[in-house]
Amino acid sequence: MIGLSIIVATYNRSAYLLRTLDSLARQTLSPERFEIVVVDNNSTDDTPAVCEAFAEAHPELRLRRVMEPSQGISFARNRGIAESRGACIVFIDDDEEAGVRWAESYFRFFDEHPGFDAAGGAVVPVYEAPLPRWYSHYIEKMITGVMDMGPRIVPFRGKRYPGVGNSGFRRSLFDRFGNFDTALGRSGTNPMGGEEKDFAARLRAGGVRYYYIPDAEIYHITPAYKLSETYFARLSRMIGVSERVRTRNEGSASYARRLFAEAVKWGGTLVLSAGYLLRLRPRKALYLLRMRRNITCGLLTGR
Known part of the structure; x- marks a missing residue:
């Protein structure tokens, strides 16, 4: 049985996507325990060829690429949910690399805590250019989603929640609370957000708590253009x-x-x-x- 479905929504980032897939190929969790669903959201670059070549080079991985014609990350993530087969669904973005224990950490969390349904992990920024003088911790959080809540599994307090780009859910939550709101979220090069906050608010209203998993660590690649005014x-x-x-x-x-x-x-x-x-x-x-x-x-x- 597939324990985890890893969903990667992507749009015209084939070089970064390859780094994401490389990191997923290095996971300590057995490939039999997870699948990778790459949701291509109308990419015009060589994303299809990159996915095909990677799948051929890694036959041990259950890797599929599916198309989502409606533009927007919420549409893409919802398509990934529909296409996935795992009991638990984990998201990683196409500009992130997973730590080697990332998938295993989510798998063990859901396996060992049957009463916990939602989780998120640490986010470490990786910068491809020098930081500008005006950059501060508060702006870093806005741009990169940096997160470090310590070395132990702990609940998120108050209205705090993890970014979907490093989060995991039992499939049953989407049946209970619906999918991501397609009126919100990034679309193409438009950096609109809100879909994560909307979904987290629905879970919170339903009594669901997020938990922080320190070993579910991702590295968020931040290119030079994201450090521009x-x-x-x-x-x-x-x-x-x-x-x-x-x-x-x-x-x-x-x-x-x-x-x-x-x-x-x-x-x-x-x-x-x-x-x-x-x-x-x-x-x-x-x-x-x-x-x-x-x-x-x-x-x-x-x-």
Whole structure:
């Protein structure tokens, strides 16, 4: 029986995808325990050839490539769920490399904790260019999803949740709570988000808790363009847009609460920026304020 279905949604990143697949081929978990479903979301590069060549070079792996014609990561992940056969479903993105114990850590977690249904692991950024002077921990979290919650399995507290790019779920959760909202999430080169937060909120409302698995570690490859001011501005703006779409879909009360939360976040941002100024790091302070401004503008205007 297949224990894990590993889903990799991909779009025009064949070189990075190959690194992802290479890391999956090095897993300590026996290949009999998992399958790999690559969901090609209309790639125009050599992704099909890369997948075919990799499958031929690794006949021990259960690797399939399926097509999803509707553009967007939520469509692609939902297609992966439909195509998968495992009792548990684990996601990794096409710009990430899995640590060698990644799949085994998820497999053992679900096998040894029958009452736990959702989990996420550590995220370590790998930079392909020098960091800009304005880069801070808070901007790093926005761009890379960096996560380290220590050496033990622990529950995520409050409203915190892992990014889907390193997360695992029992299949039954999708039957109970539905799939990812296709009105949200990255589409092509548009960095809109919100689908992860929306899904996590549904699980939380249903009493499901996420657990952190420290050994389920991935390395998030961050290319130079993601360290540019242009990408920073667009990503932060689209965070606000996705929050507007997500909360307005839930109703006017949800949107009003999010506006109030944004006002509170402004208070925190001002305090953090003042701290950078006191430490003579004015560019970090400035870009933290710009991040908050961009998110607020997206939240208010939807663009």
